[in-house]
Every structure is written in C-alpha cells, then in structure tokens.
Amino acid sequence: MNVLTKEEQIDSEVKANGIVSVLCMLLSIIVLVYFFLIRTHLVESTGHEYTYFSLLACDVILALSLVLAYLYHDRAGWMKYILMFSVILTSAIFCTCMGNNYLVYLLPIVLCSLYYRKAFSVLVSVVCVSLILLGPVFTYAVGIVNYNYVEFAGFIDPVILIKGYGSMSIFNEFMVSALPSALIFLIASMLSIWLTEIGRDMLIRSREAAIKEAMIERDVSMASDIQSGMLPAQGLERQEFSIAARMYPAKIVGGDFYDFFMVDDSHLAFMVADVSGKGVPAAMFMASALTLIRSNVHAGTDLAMAMNKANRELVSSNSLKYFVTVWIGVLDLRTGTLEYIDAGHNPPFIRKEGGYALLECRPDFVFGRKNRIRFNKQYVTLVPGDRLFLYTDGVTEAVGPSKDMYGEDRLRAVLDSCGGSSVEDMIGAVRKDLLRFAGDEPQSDDVTTLCIEYCKPYDRRTDEGITVPADREGYSLMMSRLHQVLTDGGCDPRTVSEMETVCSEVFANIDMYAYGEGTGDVHITMDVLDGKVRITFEDTGAPFNPLEHQENNPVDRFNERLQGGLGIMIVKRICDDVMYVRRGDRNILTLEKEIS
Numbered sequence: 353m354n355v356l357t358k359e360e361q362i363d364s365e366v367k368a369n370g371i372v373s374v375l376c377m378l379l380s381i382i383v384l385v386y387f388f389l390i391r392t393h394l395v396e397s398t399g400h401e402y403t404y405f406s407l408l409a410c411d412v413i414l415a416l417s418l419v420l421a422y423l424y425h426d427r428a429g430w431m432k433y434i435l436m437f438s439v440i441l442t443s444a445i446f447c448t449c450m451g452n453n454y455l456v457y458l459l460p461i462v463l464c465s466l467y468y469r470k471a472f473s474v475l476v477s478v479v480c481v482s483l484i485l486l487g488p489v490f491t492y493a494v495g496i497v498n499y500n501y502v503e504f505a506g507f508i509d510p511v512i513l514i515k516g517y518g519s520m521s522i523f524n525e526f527m528v529s530a531l532p533s534a535l536i537f538l539i540a541s542m543l544s545i546w547l548t549e550i551g552r553d554m555l556i557r558s559r560e561a562a563i564k565e566a567m568i569e570r571d572v573s574m575a576s577d578i579q580s581g582m583l584p585a586q587g588l589e590r591q592e593f594s595i596a597a598r599m600y601p602a603k604i605v606g607g608d609f610y611d612f613f614m615v616d617d618s619h620l621a622f623m624v625a626d627v628s629g630k631g632v633p634a635a636m637f638m639a640s641a642l643t644l645i646r647s648n649v650h651a652g653t654d655l656a657m658a659m660n661k662a663n664r665e666l667v668s669s670n671s672l673k674y675f676v677t678v679w680i681g682v683l684d685l686r687t688g689t690l691e692y693i694d695a696g697h698n699p700p701f702i703r704k705e706g707g708y709a710l711l712e713c714r715p716d717f718v719f720g721r722k723n724r725i726r727f728n729k730q731y732v733t734l735v736p737g738d739r740l741f742l743y744t745d746g747v748t749e750a751v752g753p754s755k756d757m758y759g760e761d762r763l764r765a766v767l768d769s770c771g772g773s774s775v776e777d778m779i780g781a782v783r784k785d786l787l788r789f790a791g792d793e794p795q796s797d798d799v800t801t802l803c804i805e806y807c808k809p810y811d812r813r814t815d816e817g818i819t820v821p822a823d824r825e826g827y828s829l830m831m832s833r834l835h836q837v838l839t840d841g842g843c844d845p846r847t848v849s850e851m852e853t854v855c856s857e858v859f860a861n862i863d864m865y866a867y868g869e870g871t872g873d874v875h876i877t878m879d880v881l882d883g884k885v886r887i888t889f890e891d892t893g894a895p896f897n898p899l900e901h902q903e904n905n906p907v908d909r910f911n912e913r914l915q916g917g918l919g920i921m922i923v924k925r926i927c928d929d930v931m932y933v934r935r936g937d938r939n940i941l942t943l944e945k946e947i948s
Contacts, residue, residue: 368463369431371463372435372436372439375439375459375463376439376442432467436463436464440457440460440476440479440480443456443460443480457480458537461473461541461544470549473541473545477538477545480537481534481537481538481541484537485531583597583599583610584597584612588612588614591807591808592806592809593620593683594774594775594804595620595775595804595805596774596776597610597612597624597779597801597802597803598801599800600783600795600799600800601798602630602797602798603630607626607629607634607637608624608625608746608800609624609625609627609638610623610625610800611642612802612804613646615649615650616933616942618684618685619652620682621680621682622742622802622804623678623681623742624678624679624800624801625638625676625679625680625697625719626697626744626798626800627675628674628675628718633674634674637672638676640666640669641662641676645662645680647662648661648662648665649662651933651934652935652940653933653934654935655682655691656693656728659719660725663725666720667721667722670720670721673721674721675719675720676695676718677698677718678693678694678695678696678697678719679700680692680693680695681740685806685809686809687809689734690732690733690734691730692713692729693716693727693729694713694714694715695715695716695718695719696715696718697715698744698748699711700743701767702732702741703738703739703740703767704738707768708741708767708768710760711732711740734806735806736807737805738805739775739804739805739806740804741802741803742802742803742804743801743802744798744801746795746796746798747763747801748760748763749797750796750797750799751793752791753792758789758790763782766781766785767782769781775805778803779803782801783799783801786799814879814881815837815878815879817875817876817877817888818833819875819876820874822863822866822872822873822874822891823863826859826873826874830855830876831852831855834851834852835852837880841880841885843880844947847947850926851885851887851945853926854922854943855943857919857920857923858889858898858919860919861898862874862889865893867891867893868893872892874889875889875891880947883946884928884945885943885947886942887942887943888941888942888943889940889943890938890939890940891938892937893939897939898932899920899930923943928946929944930942930943931944
C-alpha cells in the first residue's frame with residue numbers, strides 16, 4: 353500500500369489543525385461557563401478560593417492559546433502536538449470538575465483521527481488512558497471526591513487511598529468509575545484508530561484510483577487525437593469531384609474509419625470500413641488496417657492486388673482475430689470509371705438520374721481475417737452529377753426508443769430529401785435525422801459516413817511524351833527535348849540544369865537494369881504545370897523500384913560503398929518528390945520539383 357504524498361499529508365494536517373482549534377475553543381468556553389455555574393459548590397467542597405481561580409485561569413490561558421493556534425493552524429508538524437495537548441488538558445480540567453465523566457477523553461482520540469497518523473493516535477490514547485486512571489487523584493486533590501473534608505498535610509494518606517472515608521473514597525472512585533471508563537475508552541480508542549486506518553487506506557485508494565483514471569483518460573484522449581489525425585480532416589479541393597466524410601465513435605475512440613486520397617493526378621481512392629470491435633483495441637487494429645490499405649493502394653498497383661497484399665500483411669499480425677469490413681473504390685477522373693471492392697461491407701447508395709438506390713455489389717470475404725483471400729474488382733461508370741453515399745452499419749442499425757432500427761429505407765428517404773445540397777450538408781442531414789430518431793437512446797455503435805459527387809472529367813492537357821530506345825541515341829533525344837520543354841515552360845537555368853542531372857541518372861539506371869542484355873523503349877512525359885516540373889519515365893522492363901535500393905553514404909570510404917545507390921541519392925536530394933509504381937507490366941517513376 354502506498355502512503356500519502358508529503359503535500360497530501362501537509363494539506364490534511366492543516367485542515368485537521370483548523371477543525372481541532374475550533375472544537376477546542378468551544379470546549380474551553382463550555383468549561384469556562386461551567387466554572388461560573390459551580391463556583392460556590394467548588395469553593396465550599398474544597399474550602400479554598402484559589403482552587404477555583406487556578407482552574408479558571410488555566411482554562412482562560414488554554415482558550416487564548418487555542419485562539420492563537422487557530423490563527424496559525426497552517427503550521428504543519430509541531431502544531432498538532434500543541435493542539436492535542438490543549439484538548440487533553442481541557443478535557444482533564446472538565447473531568448476533574450465533573451467528577452467521574454471520564455468519557456470526555458473520547459474527544460481527543462476522535463479529533464486526533466483527523467490527522468490520519470496511527471502513531472499519533474496511539475500516543476494520544478496512551479496519555480488519555482493514563483489521565484483517566486489518575487482521575488480519582490485529581491478530583492481528590494480539588495476536593496470533589498472527599499465530601500467528608502478529609503484534611504491532609506501536603507500528601508495523601510495511604511489509608512485514605514485504600515479504605516477511604518465516607519461513601520466515596522479514592523479507591524472506590526478508581527474501581528467504580530475510572531477503571532471501567534479506562535477500559536471503555538481503550539476499546540473506543542482502538543476502534544477509532546482502526547477506523548482512522550480504514551479512512552487513510554480509502555483516501556490512498558481513492559487517490560490512486562483518481563490518478564489511474566486520469567492517466568487512462570489522458571491516454572484515451574491522446575489515442576482519440578491520434579486516431580483523428582490519421583483520418584483526412586477536410587475534403588480534397590478539386591474541380592472534378594466533391595467529397596466529405598465524418599466519423600462519430602460510440603466511445604472516445606472507435607473502430608470505424610474512412611479515407612480518401614489521390615493515387616495520382618487522375619485517380620481518386622476512397623473507402624469506409626468497420627472493425628469488429630469497440631474501444632482502444634479496435635482503434636489500434638483500425639490504425640494497422642488503415643495504414644496497410646492506404647500504403648498499398650497509394651503505391652498505384654492494381655486495386656485487387658493492393659488489397660490482397662494488404663490483407664496478407666494484416667493477417668500475419670492479427671493475434672486478436674479481429675476483422676474489418678471494407679468498401680473501397682478508385683475513381684478514374686478522366687472517364688468516370690469506378691472500380692471497387694466490397695469486403696463484406698454495407699453496399700453504398702448511388703444517385704443516378706435523381707434518385708438514390710443501393711449499388712449492386714457482390715461482397716467478398718471480410719478483410720484481415722483469412723490469409724488466402726482473393727478480392728474481386730467490380731465496376732460502375734459515373735457521369736457528372738452522380739453521387740455515392742458510403743456508411744457503416746452504425747447508421748442503419750441505430751436503435752430508437754421503440755427498439756426498432758433506423759434501416760435503409762429511412763436513410764434513402766433522407767438522401768432523397770437533400771436534393772441539390774452539398775456533400776457536407778448531406779452528411780449533416782443524415783446525422784441530424786439519426787439523432788432525432790435515436791432520441792435519448794445511447795449510441796451503441798460507431799457511425800461513419802462518406803459522400804462523394806463526380807462533378808466533371810479530368811481534362812487537363814499534359815505532354816503526350818516521347819518514346820525513345822533505352823540507349824545512347826535515346827538519351828540524346830531525351831536530353832534535347834527536356835531542355836526545350838523546360839526552357840519554353842519558363843524554368844530558370846538552375847532548375848533546368850538540376851532536372852537534366854536527375855533525368856540523366858534515371859535514364860542511365862533504366863539503360864543498365866531494365867532490359868538486361870536485351871533492348872527496349874522508354875516513354876517519357878515532361879510537364880511544366882502549376883509552378884512545378886513533373887517528369888515521368890515508363891518502361892516495360894523487369895520490376896525494379898529504385899526507391900528501395902539502399903543509398904550509399906558519401907562519407908564512407910570508397911571500398912566500403914555498396915554498388916550503385918549514388919544516382920538515386922542525387923535524384924532524391926534534388927527533387928521534391930519521387931514516386932514509383934508497378935502498374936501491370938510497366939515500371940513508372942515520377943519526378944516532381946517546384947520551380948524556384
């Protein structure tokens with residue numbers, strides 16, 4: 353069991369000091385009033401005026417000292433001993449005047465429990481038990497016990513102590529009142545100390561639980577931020593399409609996800625997916641699935657091949673046996689052709705000729721569960737004005753107060769009612785209607801929606817390029833045309849020189865590795881668009897990704913360097929972006945550089 357921190361101990365002690373000071377002042381005032389009420393009886397029973405004034409003065413001094421203690425109760429450490437000494441002394445005075453009311457000593461042991469210190473409580477208990485047992489002597493000294501006015505000269509006669517005179521001797525007082533009171537007090541003080549220990553342990557457990565809960569909330573909040581950061585925050589801004597998406601997790605983090613990105617200038621990839629789980633584990637699995645799908649599809653390979661490869665990679669690390677339902681499509685912005693894969697997901701709604709209907713999909717097996725799964729591409733052609741609305745089952749399976757589900761018919765009705773609204777407004781309308789339907793029912797599943805509209809074909813005119821042989825002659829033709837295109841495009845001499853350098857390295861790489869001992873052609877396009885230079889090399893040689901080739905370190909000694917690698921290092925240093933894909937039987941390498 354951990355102990356309280358030093359700051360917590362000080363804070364607890366200061367609060368206890370304030371409470372004890374107030375209660376002790378009230379007790380001193382009660383004793384003071386009591387003295388006035390029994391003055392005559394006290395003087396007559398003792399035969400001495402000084403006894404009354406001595407007790408009165410003692411109580412006044414205690415009251416003043418407690419006032420000062422209250423003013424300085426924020427002093428931790430020694431202050432609790434002074435306060436408890438005052439409480440015990442005040443209690444002793446009260447018990448002396450009251451005769452046999454020794455249970456007043458319960459007040460100090462109860463008050464000392466406020467400090468949550470077992471050793472301090474035990475010390476107070478021992479002192480109070482001692483004072484209770486000595487109570488008859490104190491009361492005899494002031495004359496309360498000795499109603500027969502027994503005289504003694506500076507000492508107590510042993511005979512009086514043992515036999516006593518009259519009806520109330522010291523021994524009788526001890527046996528009848530003090531000893532039973534001491535035993536009762538001892539039991540009560542042990543109970544108080546035990547309760548103090550329980551309270552202290554509960555305080556520690558409460559603090560530890562609060563710390564753990566705060567740490568969990570912080571970690572989950574960070575996980576939510578990380579998850580949100582992995583998803584596109586805003587729609588892509590292109591004239592050819594309009595897209596928007598939202599995810600509303602049932603918990604702080606969720607298992608749903610969406611994504612959209614440009615594979616290249618003319619192909620848009622987008623998807624919606626749902627992990628078979630909730631909370632943090634599902635969110636972690638979601639992150640793995642999203643990363644694998646995005647990286648493989650972004651590589652520009654065939655969609656089915658990309659999904660097959662991502663599936664194998666996810667299955668190999670899927671120890672939790674989760675799976676993902678995925679609907680993913682790649683839209684060719686030039687032709688409107690949409691190729692898509694349905695991995696066990698809800699079919700999307702498509703708008704053609706004004707109304708919405710479910711898109712016909714032949715679902716494949718879910719993603720990430722089995723290794724030897726082959727996903728099949730399906731196709732649909734979009735024309736400008738067509739829309740797709742993707743969603744997870746958290747929409748259609750949302751439950752209302754009457755325990756019926758939202759369903760596809762309600763969703764279709766909302767989509768039809770949106771008319772010419774923007775894709776953002778359409779997502780907002782679905783969300784608003786879903787909340788209205790659910791009422792006070794808690795959200796039981798993650799809700800994710802994505803809407804895309806195909807606005808116009810991609811019609812940017814680019815360089816048709818040239819096809820040259822991968823040899824010296826082709827090299828000369830490429831360099832001559834490159835210089836002309838860049839110069840006519842307004843590139844400065846430095847940019848022209850740098851791009852000539854990188855193109856020379858890339859062409860030499862193709863010449864050496866693409867066709868081996870044979871020959872082949874290279875198709876090269878050269879564009880100067882939107883303040884950047886984009887040059888693309890395509891060949892039908894052996895698959896070779898130069899970006900995976902390990903670079904040489906220029907500071908290595910010559911005989912320690914790997915063969916090759918300097919050329920691609922130069923290309924990466926000069927260009928702002930270098931991208932490679934293997935599409936069908938073609939190697940495609942694209943170089944981009946901002947015009948300075």
